[in-house]
Amino acid sequence: MGAGFAVTGGREGWTRTLLTAIGVGLGVALLLLTTAIPGALGARDDRGRARDEHAGRAAEAGANTLLIGMADTAYKGEDIRGRILRAEGPDAPIPPGLRKLPGPGEMVVSPALAELLGSDRGRLLKERFPYRTVGRIGDHGLIGPDELVYYVGSDALAADSMSTLRITGFGNSIPAEKLDARLLLLVLVMFVVLLMPVAVLIATAVRFGGERRDRRLAALRLVGADSRTTRWIAAGEALAGSLFGLLFGLGFFLIGRQPTDVAAAFDLSIFPSDLDPSVPLAVLVALAVPAAAVAVTLFALRSVAIEPLGVVRTSTPIRRRVWWRLLLPLAGVALLFPMIRRGADRGEFNELQVVAGTVLLLVGVTALLPWLVEAVVFRLGAGRVPWQLAVRRLQLGSGLAARSVNGIAVAVAGAIALQMLFLGVDQDYVKETGQDTERAQMSMSSDVRAGSDKVAEITRAIRESKGVRSAFGYASTRIGDRAADPGGSTSLTIGNCDALRELARIDRCADGDTFIIEARASPFGEMQVAPGQQVIVDPSYGPNSERSARTPWRIPAAAAAVPGRADPSGRSYDGVLATPSAVPEAATKRLTLSMDIQIDPAAPDARDLVRNAAARVDPLSSVYDLSSTEESRRFANVRTALFIGTAVVLALIGASLLVTMLEQLRERRKLLSVLVAFGTRRSTLSWSILYQSAIPVVLGLMLAVATGVGLGAALLGMVGRPFTVDWSGMAAMTGIGAGVVLLVTALSLPPLWRLMRPDGLRTE
Template identity: 50%
Template sequence: MKRRLHDLALGTRFALTGGREGWVRTLLTALGVGLGVALLLGAASVPQLTGERAARSHARQPFSEGSDKNTGRLKASLLYAVADTEFRDDTIGGRLLRSASASPVLPPGLTAIPAPGTMAVSPALRDLLASPEGELLRQRLPFKITQTIGDAGLVNPSELFFYAGSSALSADSGADSAAGFGNIGDVQQLNPMLVVLVILICVVLLMPVAIFIATAVRFGSEQRDRRLAALRLVGADARTTRWIAGGEALAGAVLGLATGTLLFLGAAQVIGPIGLWSVGFFPGDFTPVPWLAALVAVAVPALAVGVTLAAMRSVSVEPLGVVRGGRPRRRRLWWRLLLPAAGALLLVVSQRLDIELNALAPVAIAAGATLVLLGLITLLPWLVEAVVARLRGGSLPWQLAVRRLQLSSGTASRAVSGITVAVAGSVALQMFFVGIHDDFNKVTGADASRAQYTVMANYPDTALAERMIGAFRQTPGVRQVIGSVTSYVTRPGTVAAGDIRPTTQLTLGDCATLRELADIDSCTDGDTFVVHPTDDPEQAAWMDRTARPGRPVNTAPDHEPGARQVLWTLPASARTVTARPDPTGREEHGIFVTPGAIDTSLLTSGAVTRAVLVVDQEVPDAAEHIRNTATRVNPLLRVATVRTIERDQQYAGIQTGLQAASLATLGLIAASMLVSQLEQLRERRRLLAALVAFGTRRTTLAGSVLWQTALPVALGIALAAVGGTALGALMLRIIGKTVTEWWLFAPLAAAGAAVILAVTVLSLPALWRLMRPDGLRTE
């Protein structure tokens, strides 16, 4: 062990004191390893990132008097109401606040409760309001800014959030009371299908990183081998040269750790505040989990030494030169098939996912996916060697490229192995996403052609409904307003113990509104209707037990014994009609009344004031005018867009995270391949200069470099398409799904080819520079 450590130290000295060539090689290795380390540290920070965001989000969630948080020891001292809104493509969070005691509890990030007419805003919202683009938003938030919310009160630095003081808040207006902040609430468990998806994402995104690190530590291997031959000449044995080579790789890996740490810290300062897809972080959130960071710090140098020792076993370094064999030994296929076969077997026999029992074998799934992707890496060198060995003839650039690959295809295979794994993994991920798409994207049944927005307030107010209708009809871009107040009524009297009291819904609206909700031929103010559901006789029969023409209903149902009843008699002239789905896809049924048929003050139980808006989409910023009108009518009105499809929030969050991580991985792939390409060109500069000196055209050499890259890439992408499709099918089998799209690999393969083409084009200036005659100089 002492001898081996001495050899490693000697190799480290050669890497750091080997002159200009040694430094260039070591720096290139450090850059390649550093890119991978930076991404690994980012991955190790994910638990901290999500944990810190969740902690800040929970810290500002209010809890009421008597909640589990305080077991009734704290009294409510603050009234609040949610005032979230949207502005173009941005979501703006907001709360209306009113003190309920002399010393109200403070939300995180505030120094005082804003006085009525003032507000505290996040830095990002302050900038937006101050910009010309925020003119319409300023009309919606006409409060004076007196505070800036501190970091403790924001989920991320780019969040748009405000707290506004309001003197109009009360329990009757829909406000809630708060005794403190920091309510964690119910933690929603991740859907088992999404657990499988997260496992696959981790494997797919981290595999290319490991591959690029393993590739980077082998930069300059040909020049290193020639230098090791000189060491053999002065007496070093074969084992010593291998460990010296490992020491050189170790030096590059350690410098790569330092480089990656600096890149990680710099990226955290830049990327965190900017955010991607509305997901941002504070720079302090980028803190790797200590044991994961330690694992990276140990694994990267160990991987560098291990890969180098393994690679040196296939090279015979002799005193008079590097002997790679007159006829290279052909790569064997059988053991390369064992890895993907073992991975597929693990996925096939792994426990079938049972959605109800939440049964899952995450270790087997991760191991199986990893083995399949590793199998593709081991198959690629064999495939490239087998194909190029049979190629003959062609143009001069083609022949130069093929001959180079026939002599040494290992370097080219290593260069494209990362893109092969990335494409294969992306194909599997896309197949998995398509397979579970319908489970997490619900068709709402809404008809966005009939209406585009809904406005709601969770308390009954016919005067508010009338103001809403009038105000929205005057709003630019609104063509039609459908407004209603919905409450619940019960059958009066007593019921037997254990029985359920007959209950139905009561909807108040003008004739134009009721015609949108039911098939009504004629209607005048004062009419009433009993509306049956379209295809539910059982529900209609239950509803008729309450809605009995000529008989009273209780408009203030309270299930407590002795509760006061508020009776209203359903007119005997009420007609029975059939419900019609409204523009949002909902079907209202029960008792429909016009304003002239009932005293609206009787509606008290769980009523909702609602309006549905038909909008002219050609009017610029029609949505913003609607939201501004809603705020003027009542700040507690909630405006929502009518959507034909609703996405599950967990699914959407994972998809957003995948987009951000995929962008980082794609950037790593491009940067690492560019570094690898430049290193290969640097090693061949004397050969390139010699060919130019003998009269070879530069365009011929450029074409040969392009073919040397394109041929392994084409084979790698073809292998990735087959392997990725097979992996995706196996992953879908685990959750009981079938493949619905077999051609998802086509756009991903095209994207992978585009990355390679871009890297090749970017390397052409370096190629032109290396083909100068002074490249023949040597020391």
């Protein structure tokens, strides 16, 4: 009978069921999305490992070997994955996503890169790729639809380059490294924080139309139904609404997973097909939501006396008790307290205990907020007419107002706790690189394995690039005590005086000078050299290396010892520093180049022009921006997931609040019509609605701040970090929560004005 009421009763019944289905459906959609995220990230990881080229290395060329050169680059802050390929035999492996290997001068690109190259935004990038595009990379060769990837065929790729690998196949079977205890704690708390508001909103949605439903149940009592029967009829009605909500949620999920703009905005590219919910988890959602709808309905009716002549709830309600509401957060603290400092030495946490304790603390917000709102509004005094209308409405029934704000309060409390935890552990995942961004802003390395003429060509091309203030280049090779398999070796770095001063503290320098960097402790056992010592430049290593005679060179007896210094990119040099004329030309045939580059910050596209110049002279050159700090990739991924989840949850909360507000206005339209018929101004009613929203919001955010700081303190104690509060983050999250409610209230004003008509009193 209750299920029948959900789908009958004319427009009134369908409207009530539709609003419930939309509210539940929004929550179900986010639950399905959450169950799909682990699988989506796993699919991304699997495709990334399937194209890994480091696992199938080979020592010698054969019929099944492929030379692959690393040619990664970047454009306007976006990373581009690039590989240069040369088959050494007819059975050379083909990268995933390609049907065949591209020929010399041919390029296969990802759809996103093809779109970028075809747009005005990619104009500069076109200059970097003087190749003919012959195809697209398939989805199984990309980790996401927005990934920028290219493969280029070449017949001139050298096997002896440090940027080149020889492989017999693609793939990596090494299991991924597990999350450490602190990152695991972040992930666990993040999932709880993101899912708790969803559960609260679903519980709120199944109670839409509660007052009208209770009046219908009173009519059933009049015709003979007992109290127990009416409660189960109400449960059946909620069950039917939740089942429609499951269908709506599936529809919302299928529609919402198509656009990937939200994920792409946070540098997380996901194929829609990857968002495939886990079957066991999806079944759990399908069973849990209807069960929760029935449980919430029966729980809501526990204090409502539905009699044949009416609903007793319309009289003054009994004041809420606080003692049992305090038990929930206290139980959460009791679960979390034993794990204080458990993660200080990267120990292991009891995952179930962490989840249970966090859930109980956040559930405590939902339990305490109705009591807090009721306790405060009963003490509010008189004021202007809008204030009196709002306060009196809350005094007569504050439960619905508190339930509407519960989702915001839980989300803000969880976000504050997470921000405190992120602030406490970020020093573990953000480290100093030692790079000096004042001396240089970019660095380049080129394993040209060529002579000084090629080095000069590359250096000149970079220095002449638009937007480059200066560039200091150093050409390097190795020197050893003998020509083949030396017992010790060190570096020989060649550059002009200005460049060498970036590597050592040199007072006097002229072309022809040589310097020896003062000896320091080295974990690699570098060979110690002295003035006048006989060495071999570019010796051979290993049984398979070329054993031709190398260039002998005697270090000049006038070589001065100088203290070394780190270059702008943070590298410390050792061995011998020499100006070009101090080294015989025969010793400069196989050099590698490093260059530190100063950029004019006012020059547009200077960094991309540098990368274009480097790609023209050496496609395998590595050009990267210098930064004083470096962040753990996993830590950054967790934070990105939090940002995406927070954006989706806030959007869901806003949509659900709007549905809740419309339901409240629908239930009160006759009351509004009476007030308008008595001459109440529209502005008075509008301000009244605003006050009705603002009072619970302010109280909910105050409770959220207190709970969030408490939970954050417990989490910081678990990882052994001192108590710190991110005040700016707290203010931002509180402001966002309040802004969502104010936006929803503003959007509800047009329907409110339509309901403010005296003809709303008409009935049939």
